């Protein structure tokens with residue numbers, strides 16, 4: 569069911585008509601589920617673990633971006649833009665969410681993505697094909713800064729496009745706060761669920777922090793509401809964007825924006841004492857697979873996700889969960905109520921990928937090397953025959969470890985070869 573209007577507008581009616589917004593979310597308020605198997609695993613003593621299921625908050629692509637986009641795309645439409653240009657790594661989830669929303673709007677908007685290199689993985693190979701499937705115009709830049717400059721130039725030359733910063737968050741204090749406001753609103757949604765006794769007020773929220781708009785919105789919203797809980801933000805990107813000052817800056821900018829629209833909103837200030845910022849789970853850089861992150865992804869799937877149809881991933885939610893695991897191991901936290909905010913999509917995208925037939929040559933030439941240099945899938949390595957490949961659940965599946973999905977029909981020698989190659993390609997950093 570489509571959401572009627574943000575709870576924030578119900579609490580502060582002056583914001584209605586003054587803050588741009590369009591309905592995109594389905595399934596709101598997003599469910600809060602108790603993770604009892606995880607509670608047993610960590611032998612909690614009076615403590616409870618919950619998950620906020622933002623992962624299916626849109627029929628095609630769920631996750632944190634959609635909450636931001638209700639407000640950002642509200643502005644895009646209000647300004648009558650003909651398209652959106654944004655920027656990120658070649659495996660950007662933000663870029664995919666943006667592409668899907670541009671594609672789904674009626675009439676659709678054009679979408680241009682300026683992409684820079686990040687560690688090449690199966691996730692990246694899939695996403696590039698999905699960008700194309702959803703009609704994106706792809707641009708590959710040289711390095712993060714070089715690509716960013718090109719992205720700014722595009723906007724200068726194309727004023728009818730809306731320029732959205734990576735992750736839909738302000739960058740160094742510049743850019744719209746509307747994405748952050750999506751998560752101020754999410755805090756209001758949580759407060760309603762607390763009032764309805766769906767969950768008692770948690771002691772802690774765990775959330776991944778990349779461009780930290782998600783986390784900043786939650787921190788600001790919780791303080792506005794007078795909640796005592798502490799948002800624990802786990803850095804999953806480099807300190808350039810993921811740092812405590814950025815959280816403070818983004819949160820205060822969002823409050824300032826809201827107060828400009830409605831003076832009755834309390835004049836609060838976010839300080840570093842209002843949240844906990846956790847580092848040490850990133851590994852050597854953004855998107856790197858770490859052993860603790862992978863372990864958290866696997867454990868949560870095995871204990872909870874397989875029954876509840878969600879899965880974490882290794883760039884964001886796996887690292888945030890790894891930090892939560894370490895928190896749960898400490899004796900003083902065994903009686904705490906903890907809410908894990910699931911920011912990753914769990915809708916099935918494999919069906920769209922299958923429609924692309926893995927025809928990467930349809931992508932601009934510059935992107936072909938990402939398929940020709942490295943292979944991450946058993947069927948790429950073994951030259952798996954068409955008939956076996958097409959009927960095999962591992963073919964074009966999002967999982968990159970085929971032995972987790974299926975019993976292989978190929979002869980044992982080929983299987984062994986695939987396993988050897990893949991285990992050496994999928995390296996986990998010890999972090």
Ligand SMILES: Cc1ncc(COP(=O)(O)O)c(C=O)c1O
Pocket residue numbers: 631632661662735737776777778779780781782783884885911912913
């Ligand atoms: C799954 C997932 N979780 C968390 C984040 C981080 O959100 P933010 O950039 O608002 O910190 C992202 C950003 O791309 C994401 O894709």
